[in-house]
Amino acid sequence: MAIVLQARGLCKTFGAVTAAAEVSAAIEKDSVVGLIGTNGAGKTTFINMITGYLKPDRGTIAYEGRDITRLPPRAITRLGICRSFQIPQLYGSLSVFDNMMIGIGIVLRNAGLAGYFARGAAPVPGFGRAAHEVAEHLLGRFGLAEYRDRNAQVLPGGARKLLDIALTMVAKPRVLLLDEPTSGVSAEEKFGIMQMVLDAVRAEGATVLFVEHDMEVVSRFAQRVLAFYDGRIIADAAPQAALADPEVKRYVVGNRA
């Protein structure tokens, strides 16, 4: 399978804390990869380095053969690597629909289809439909149609998570990084949310990396697991094998099991 994302020897320290120590991983196209590890193990640092929020002290990140290590977040997003957030990052004063329209507007503008006076009526690249149709389409896909006109600030927790992920989809990401997509969501909702997200992502076509603490969710949805501990990847295997690894059992799954 083709490698879409390749990290080589990433290192990052914050003072005395080592957040990444020689982290290397190759992600295959269209795969679904789960990132596990205790808090502070380096999962989010890994995502932050890929998306350009943090620059690694050493090491490189290549996306489809291109070095993206030093690019700013917006340039990385434009290349097709998008992320969601552990704490949903929404436009709180705007309606759910307008949240989507902001994102679609950025896509149109980056494609040169909207200027100072053009309202962006052109079809959205990647969707071939008008902006408001794309917004409705994605809201429907993520089960958010009923919240369309609600303020993003007052959405229930699960809907906030879904909107956060739906916002990443407007740019037609080819790699999607989900930072704890099911945290802060009730246990019953978790599987439904993951199922919905992965169905939507598969329909749009993207490689997915997701950070997750619930091992049941990981073993059900991930094809491959990267287990982090102390800034290193201690296991890189299929879920069953990774979760059975003695180091993973000891440091990651630990007393939860």
Place this chain on the structure above:
Amino acid sequence: MKRDRTVALVLGSFVLLAIAGPWLPQWAMFIMTVAFARGLVALGLLLLLRTGLVSFGQALFYCLGAYSAGALGRFFGISDIFVEMLVGGAVAAAIAFVLGFLLARYRGIFFGLLSLALSMILYGLLVKTEALGSTDGFNILPSTLFGARPGPDWVRYTVLLCAAGVASVAALLVHRYLQTPLGRLAPAIKDNEIRVEYMGASARHAVHVKYVIAAALAGIGGALAATTVGHIDPEMAYWTTSGEFIFIAILAGTGNVIAPFVGALIYGAIHTMAYDVSPNTWQMSLGAALLALIVFLPEGLWSIAGRLRAQWR
């Protein structure tokens, strides 16, 4: 969807003013023209406020516009009102383009104070510059229009009509801009700048653009005020002038592009009356008016329109 009557309202107001204008007393025309000038500055502030930025230094561009207009007359003998506004806006926009590289990095109180500091630098420079009349400033040539000088009875009306025309065009352009994806980024930047960046847009670039637009509007307003009042002085760059513009913007609210002009007109009226009633303590009356407004109409005068609409339904 809510129907948007802004375009009709702007054009309607302009036509009404053009027809009713000649019957207005001279002093009313003067107040209205100055209100258009201040409204243009407040329109730029609306753009910034929607982005979550409060500029305490729009007087910088207001004053630059005014002095550009003044310099045209003093050094080149040009007094055409449209040339004055064009040059005033262009000079302000050019300076803002340069300053924008610095200011677009800052948010919140830092943006506000930095913009204030920059306007005070201009004030300081003008006070020290003998060639531009230092603290006294200088007088501006009477306005002309396309080479013609309107008769004494018609000067005020001509300037008013030009002001209304430019203000209408500016309001409609900003209205249109706010509907484009770039314009719509304003509330998004205010709400969540990190998300804007992670969706592939540059918040700094968007702020820079808005800052330049706001400056151009302030420059046009300054040139207009200069030609209307007939005199300019460094006081136009003083921080209290910036304060007036913020007062107007808050009084008006950021709900609609027409609001700044309504706000400026009401501000002018309050100002004139307060000065009439108590020449020594007019600031106190003005302050009381602002206080009452913040308490009773926190979203500005324009929120009254929304309430009325809700009642009619």
